[in-house]
Amino acid sequence: MDSNQPPDRVEKQEPDSHGSGRGLPKRPTLKTIATITGLSIATVSRALKDAADIGEATKLRVREIANEIGYRPNRAGVRLRTGKTNVICLVMSAESHVMNHTAQLIYSISTALRNTSYHLNVTPYSADDDPMEPIRYIVETGSADGVILNQIKPEDPRIRYLSEHGVPFATHGRTEMGIAHPYFDFDNESFTELGVEKLVSLGRRNLALLSPPPEQTYGKHMIDGLVAAAKRLGVDCRTLELVTSDSNMTEIEAAISRTMQEPNPPDGFISGGTSGAMAIVNALENEGLQLGKDVDLVAKEALHFLVHFRKEIIVVQENVGQAGTFLVKALTASIEKDGPPQQDLEVPVLDL
């Protein structure tokens, strides 16, 4: 990278390392502006930060020149001096069944970060990895000002660790640890409650939830909502705990087929994701059942596939973009110590 060459010597004898800059004009620094204006480096620095003890005329002149020569602060310098990284690290779970979700989260976060001074750093980990490892790395190297986490568990060691080390973070999802922190969550409990109500209003009396693993808080929330609503409305319910991922849809289909052949099969389904819903539909149709007639399905998704898959599916849309935007706002506020932790829930919408 020309603009950031090793400072000491001119590079060997290689004539022009990448066919790039003729006389390599070198990236401007505060010193450049100082030389041009005849001011000291310190004054230039303070002028650009709009400090109180710099004259208005000077500020104007400095800003003008900075603009003209295309000055951009050197991140490494700032970081070394202040400890401020201007990096936000998204530590993301990279299991296939959450990837579409995550993709949208990445997109919305990085979009929300444009026009801020923060950069997005993505660190994945997979099921076999220790989820603590990326967190420890970030804390130990001080490589980010704040962290965003997803796939939150009720008792989540990452959150305890970050909180104990004073590293600002925000989560997509909630814990049950009583540690106040910024978060955004889809209200999964309301979602399953609404789903139950909808299915019951359609005459269904025996419901099944294709649920995410209950180790995840949102899985628990879904089950809670299901059980509460079913009890309240006096209908039967069960959970089918099958790992929902693209790769084992066939397996899920088989399990659902089996369920439908048992004595008292469900007539209403709820699914928390796109591929789960597709698996349910395929299994039901294989069993000769007709969606909207013999059985009904309520499904939540972040994509827009299900409406095109079968129009009979009752779809609740989750707006992940909203989550990203909020998380960025909440996290930056937390980094800049701006009031108490901001928290928000997305309310599911389902016409009854």
Next chain:
Amino acid sequence: MDSNQPPDRVEKQEPDSHGSGRGLPKRPTLKTIATITGLSIATVSRALKDAADIGEATKLRVREIANEIGYRPNRAGVRLRTGKTNVICLVMSAESHVMNHTAQLIYSISTALRNTSYHLNVTPYSADDDPMEPIRYIVETGSADGVILNQIKPEDPRIRYLSEHGVPFATHGRTEMGIAHPYFDFDNESFTELGVEKLVSLGRRNLALLSPPPEQTYGKHMIDGLVAAAKRLGVDCRTLELVTSDSNMTEIEAAISRTMQEPNPPDGFISGGTSGAMAIVNALENEGLQLGKDVDLVAKEALHFLVHFRKEIIVVQENVGQAGTFLVKALTASIEKDGPPQQDLEVPVLDL
């Protein structure tokens, strides 16, 4: 962040900013190790880099202590001194019709980056943005050692710019600019050729390609493959240039319905993506046509949805994970000036 506190003074009077570190032990630096071992900072630095002029015993001792106290190099220090950022920036197109693709790319890249010293930085831009802007930023601030680009155009100004500035980069897709650089690409030309062959072997004689925009190189490749194979096998072909995105599937469906009502409708379709394929199927079925009987569809996808959508769809799987892995390898090699640019194509597989 404790481990990276502004160095000068102790923070105000706030008793404990985040309930974190008691006596804040401060993150170890080379100096810490130097003090412990009684060596100089320079020696410690060189010992950790396994330099030739340091004694074996010393190296061992330094490494041991470094390990013990959990030393991690300060990135800002390294970066300031050497210009090496250890960041790789994925500049990603964030249009909805490529997001699933991109999600997998992000995942595979960041996975390939684990256990390397590089970090992944994601910078999105959308259709209305100037695609050059993130590139200029990276070059001007020297914020990355290398760049990965996707959604490549035949004549792509980003590539000219990066190349002129000597910034290493790798692309997912190809240009036609004759600038040698590392890339990975799915062989879309072969894909449509195979698709045509397959459809012709099924007796289809009038083919239609739901094509990506031909401004993109891969769109052009697909059209080239289609036209060449159709000509070779003596069948008719056309391209339907509709913007394929989740959001306007309804529009695509309508357009395809219209096409089917015109005089000489296609009997074989090729689609380059998941939602396009779903739109085609929906439109055809609305017109009362049966997949696998009246018409056939060959589709490429990176997800695993289509097989579950209609088993009659002839699916070609694209393995985006492969792309990420390769791009990382090729880009890091290029950064470290390791031989000529590495390039690879994914060969589509379709049983005829």
Next chain:
DNA sequence: GCGTTCTACTATAACGTTATAGTTTCACCT
């Protein structure tokens, strides 16, 4: 025993930034 060479280390400066503690200049008050 003196120069030479090698090994294993050290001292120093510099990368770009910013917090702090000055310093200079000038206006104003009594």
Next chain:
DNA sequence: AGGTGAAACTATAACGTTATAGTAGAACGC
């Protein structure tokens, strides 16, 4: 006139790292 104080600026050091030049001491040749 002398002191006070504000306004506007500067000098300095430090953050953690590494490239370079330098040095101390041992080993070796003749």
